[in-house]
Amino acid sequence: MTDITQYVDHVEHSIGGFGGHAFRRMTHISMAAIPLAYYLHGETIAAAISLEPREFVSIACITILLIEVARLRLGIIIIGQREYESTQVSALAWGALAVCLALLIAPEMEGEGLKSGMYGIPLILGLTFVDPVMGEVRRKKKDMRASVYAGLAVSYFVWLGCHFWLGTDLVVALLLAPLTVAGEVPKIKLIDDNATMVLLPLAGLVLMMPFL
Numbered sequence: 001m002t003d004i005t006q007y008v009d010h011v012e013h014s015i016g017g018f019g020g021h022a023f024r025r026m027t028h029i030s031m032a033a034i035p036l037a038y039y040l041h042g043e044t045i046a047a048a049i050s051l052e053p054r055e056f057v058s059i060a061c062i063t064i065l066l067i068e069v070a071r072l073r074l075g076i077i078i079i080g081q082r083e084y085e086s087t088q089v090s091a092l093a094w095g096a097l098a099v100c101l102a103l104l105i106a107p108e109m110e111g112e113g114l115k116s117g118m119y120g121i122p123l124i125l126g127l128t129f130v131d132p133v134m135g136e137v138r139r140k141k142k143d144m145r146a147s148v149y150a151g152l153a154v155s156y157f158v159w160l161g162c163h164f165w166l167g168t169d170l171v172v173a174l175l176l177a178p179l180t181v182a183g184e185v186p187k188i189k190l191i192d193d194n195a196t197m198v199l200l201p202l203a204g205l206v207l208m209m210p211f212l
Helices: 017-030 033-047 053-074 091-105 113-117 120-141 144-166 170-182 193-211
Strands: none
Touching: 017 120, 033 053, 033 091, 033 113, 033 120, 053 091, 091 120, 091 193, 113 120, 113 144, 120 144, 120 170, 120 193, 144 170, 170 193
């Protein structure tokens, strides 16, 4: 059986201790505002610097990655990051990359406002809410199964909520909600779960689109 201790996010491994850990969680959750701002005000925001919304997302992503390269070369870690992130791509950078790819790749449906993000929004909200819940359950209960069950409950709440709120296809919600959780479970050194929790359901969505 897999040793649950390898999955636990120990607070003491975060720069800043519990305060850094809390800051990390709040930063994670605050990313939920990104798709809402993009689908509601993306054109206005991008137009401020004479860009299209997708161009703005691409430039923002490239900028974040360049900053991450500079951070790695200098070996800098900030509050909320973990010590090992001084020598490898941070969870924040992986999350930012995945969020940007979701905004660029997820189909935008006809219509105005949030309904055009009926796929992009649940992809990103799945990351911002499911990951912290699974991490906290895993940290407190030391039980991977409980973490997965909690993640599935939150993921289905997000995806089915977007079905009723935005019109996300029901079959998409039912099939992609577990993929969001599946992206959190395996621990791969080369890529952070902040990326896989978005990219795995995003890949599933791309494969499903011809049939929708």
